[in-house]
Amino acid sequence: MDYQIKQAQxxxxxxxxxxxxxxxxxxxxxxxxxxxxxxxLWCEYATVLIAVSSPESQVQTLAGAxxxxxxxxxxxxxxxxxxxxxxxxxxxxxxxxxQALQRADExxxxxxxxxxxxxxKLYESFGFQVRKKIEGYYRPHEHRLLMEFQPAT
Numbered sequence: 001m002d003y004q005i006k007q008a009q010x011x012x013x014x015x016x017x018x019x020x021x022x023x024x025x026x027x028x029x030x031x032x033x034x035x036x037x038x039x040x041l042w043c044e045y046a047t048v049l050i051a052v053s054s055p056e057s058q059v060q061t062l063a064g065a066x067x068x069x070x071x072x073x074x075x076x077x078x079x080x081x082x083x084x085x086x087x088x089x090x091x092x093x094x095x096x097x098x099q100a101l102q103r104a105d106e107x108x109x110x111x112x113x114x115x116x117x118x119x120x121k122l123y124e125s126f127g128f129q130v131r132k133k134i135e136g137y138y139r140p141h142e143h144r145l146l147m148e149f150q151p152a153t
Contacts, residue, residue: 002053003051003052003053003063003092003095004051004052005049005050005051005095005096005099006049006050006052007047007048007049007050008043008048008049008050008065009043010040010043010044011043012043012048012050012062013036013039013040013042013043014036014039015062016039016043016048016050016062016065017034017035017036017039019062019064019065019082019084020034020039020065020080020082022084022085023082023083023084023085024082034080042067042069045069046067046068046069047066047067047068047069047076047100047103048065048066048067049065049066049096049099049100050062050064050065050066051063051064051065051083051087051092051095051096061084062084063083063084063086063087063090063092064081064082064083064084064087064092064093064096065080065081065082065096066078066080066081066082066096066097066100067079067080067081068100068104068108070106071109074106075106075107075108075109075148076104076106076107076108076109077108077109077110078100078108078109078110079110081093081096081097081100083096097126098126101126101127101149101151104149104151105151106151107148107149107150107151108128108148108149108151109131109146109147109148109149110123110128110146110147110149111134111137111144111145111146111147112144112145112147113142113143113144113145114133114143114144114145120145120147123147126149127149127150128147128148128149129147129148129149130145130146130147131146131147131148132145132146133145133146134146
């Protein structure tokens with residue numbers, strides 16, 4: 001699939017919220033979806049990059065999305081990156097990540113399950129390093145690594 005990555009617009013929020021609900025495993029205690037109201041605000045006020053099928057396609061398809069926003073510590077938090085199950089393995093997530101990191105002019109933070117070795121290695125391949133491990137980040141049994149990316153100066 002040919003696709004383009006662009007900044008989401010406010011009217012993209014319902015489609016992104018639907019992707020958010022469908023892109024993650026449906027298992028108890030493994031995922032907290034973001035509500036449509038949050039996606040509406042983020043599409044207007046945060047960096048929300050979306051991967052859509054090329055404009056030549058008759059029907060544009062949302063293949064993936066990435067959300068990052070500034071923090072009160074003068075850093076950027078990469079909150080979420082997701083790719084629709086039908087489009088995984090095509091480099092869409094990597095393309096979203098590359099474009100997001102190119103836009104960053106401050107330290108970028110993210111959290112990841114420390115047991116998710118493939119994700120940790122993937123983030124390391126983009127230049128992220130572990131800042132610290134946080135026990136019970138979401139719930140008592142959900143630990144996270146806080147990772148950081150230092151942009152080129």
